[in-house]
Amino acid sequence: MKMAGGAQSRRIDLGPWAFVAPALLWTLAFFVVPFLVMVVVSLWERVGTKLVASWTFANYLKFFERGHFFEAMINSLEVTAIVTLLSILLAYPFAWIIAEKVPQRWQRIALVLAILPFWTSYVVRSYSWLLVLANNGVVNQALLGIGLVDEPLDLANSRTATVIGFVHFFVMLLTLTIYANLVQLSPNYRKAAADLGAGPFRIFWHVILPLTLPGIMVGAFLTFVLCIGDYITPQVLGGNNELLMPQVIMLQIGRRADFPTASALAILLMIVVTVAYLGFARWIRLERA
């Protein structure tokens, strides 16, 4: 039996609310309310430069009627899927090497190094890839130099550039989550499996991989959410040839100040993320253990 909380009184105490209220009110005022405003505005119409409260689903219908909105969503989903898959495939062996092959005392440094560029801002990181992938950038010059190509490749301003920019970021993120999962596995699992006669491949396939699946899934979900909502990377690296959802949303806000359409598109994007969350939910625990 443990002693119960603070001095519990028979009276009702308002004191505790004083601690919680500021954060709750902040979140309500600047997160919940704006979101509700967005939902309301998504049902309005823009007539000329004014917003009219007309209560219509027209903005949502536009998404299905206008080909380029729908296309942007498909592009976003495609790019996000490719990025998530590629990042996991690249990051898993990397995390495994750091966790298994690097001596214990160097692991932390190896990991910190591996995620150092993670801390460059989005804008700067995308710009850096532009430098690397530009027509006369480092990659093309190198390829020309060793005679692998005769003409510079059109790397920038393409889906490839967007994917490379994203994968760069998410390989670092996933290395972190997968590594965290790998190091907390007891080495006895492997010993037990080996003791029972499993070879290295079967140990990995039947023991290590299933045990690290939660880490992979958490990382995959983070990748999905951050990737599908990012505006900078496709805008800087993809150019305007092929638009993704965040770019289309920003176009509505920036060029046309069409808040109702932008809100409707943003809410549709959120719905997609929510569906993804439900799919991943069984692996994700945001609560403290």
Add this chain to the structure above:
Amino acid sequence: MRKTWPMVLSILYASAIYCFIFLPVAVLVLFSFQDGRFPIPPLKGLSLRWYEAVWNDSRLVEALVNSVTVAVGSSLVAVLLGFLSAYGLARFALPAKGLQRALLTAPLTVSYLIIGMGLLITFNTLGVPKSLLAAGIGHVVINLPLCFAIIYSQMSDHQANIERAARDLGAAEWQVVTLITAPMLWPALFASFFLSMTFSWDEFIISFLLTRFDVTLPVEIWSLLRSGLNPKTNAVGSVVFAISIVLVFLLELVVLRNRRRS
């Protein structure tokens, strides 16, 4: 030796990934020293002229000061609110605790673009002008859940007993919070402050949507991008990177020192 091959493969693979990870940063920093007009090969010599250009660009310097102000201010507010709410929820019997926790951490699952848009539309409807303050408010929204989650996870039952002991010895509630709880949680407070700083410092889309004349550094760099590839952008990008690294390094130092002690 039997184990040579896997080791060689591992080293090759890890090196390749490290190269991939560091390639853009290396190119960025290297060509920030370009003694020429374009940040692309060949490297024509090393010079600090582009850093000088950054230093002399009053808009960039102003934006840098703005960024620091917003980062420090919003992080202080986020840590304060996060700490108070974590303390309240961990230590007192309150109704609907699960719902309150869910509400406080909800912004973590929504993309910055949508948080920024919601605020933009709301402020626009209310007639609140775009400003650094508005961006700061947005940064508190994205960092508060992190601060809350980090600090809340560090509040143990053992600490609750320590607070009880202080109360038993005559400390008033505010004395318990300031003399016992906050100092005990110092590493968590520090970590959440610096993490918030880093996120606010690097944040683009919310600042882009919510500021106009006075902007933060990422927004100013964004407008520099319109002029195409330019060593000056490299130079300011390198500065931003360096500052982020210093923040991360400080964080790492505190976390490491704390881990060693316990």
Add this chain to the structure above:
Amino acid sequence: MTTLAVDARNITHRYSGFTALDNVSLTVPTGAYTVFLGPSGSGKTTLLSVIGGFLVPQSGEVLINGRDMTEVAPAKRPTTTVFQDYALFPHMTIGANVAFGLRMRGVGSAERKNKAKRMLDLVGLGGADGKKPHELSGGQRQRVALARALAVDPSVLLLDEPLGALDLKLRRQMQAELKSIQREVGTSFIHVTHDQEEAMAIGDTIVVMNHGRIEDSGSPERIYLKPATHFAAGFMGQSSFLKGKVRDVSAGSVVLETPCGAFALPSGPAAYKPGEAVVVSVRPEHFVTGEIAGDGMIALGAGRLRTMTFAGTHHLGELDHEACAAFRPVVQLPQSGGPGIGDTVRLWARVEDAVVLKAEG
């Protein structure tokens, strides 16, 4: 009239689906060392929380030094608590920890330091005031917690399983020190434990608790020799219980019907009715073995020695009783030269050593 340090009246407290304190009343005399003894879940820690002010009971009141303190905050009570996990402030020096209560009372810095030094000397930690809690051993932390709680001169000191985290040897040593510190400062100590040896070693008064009720309270000797209940007899030391029924009641004694025959025993304070189920409790060292019938002795039949455990100064033997399979006497036997396994042993006990108690469960 002596004042009471603590006077708890009709305290009841329920957690969801579980009664922690069931109409408990108790008094604690001033200046004594009182021990609450019971298994986990017996309500002893809840009772301590109620006295310390960490818990306001659902009904009943608590008087400390004659004043009603039921709803007064811990800080405003003349009590301080030594917590089981010590709850030292990890970021403060030992000196600052001990001086904390005085600081909260607005005592000046020089005076606080002085007092803290004296308290640390008292608990045998003089010179440690500059260290941090994590530099100390478990036993030393325990002493700091004690010094910190005593520094504000409480009139009642509450100790919640204070020795639970220490190893056996250190625990025995700290028991002696706690008792001598209590004698020196004269403060009333209330100490919660589940260890009956610890309770007997330090308590002036022991309060035996079970299922949220007080089973017995009194001096260790009294509780050991004349326990008030079946539970108290079994929890305070070892005892063998022979089941029986009351056949006849007369002034000050009862005649019992048992599988080992009928005999009369003094009835103690409790009242019995004919036909009531009872047990006869006999401590291992109170069994007399051999063929030595005599006045003032009751015959308890015979048993075959099944197991022997060597306990240094003696052996403890467990017997299979011939007449009653449910009766498993545990008997103290000589260190050497006594019966061996398989031998049949006749059992007796002196009338004043056997205790009749109401049967439980």
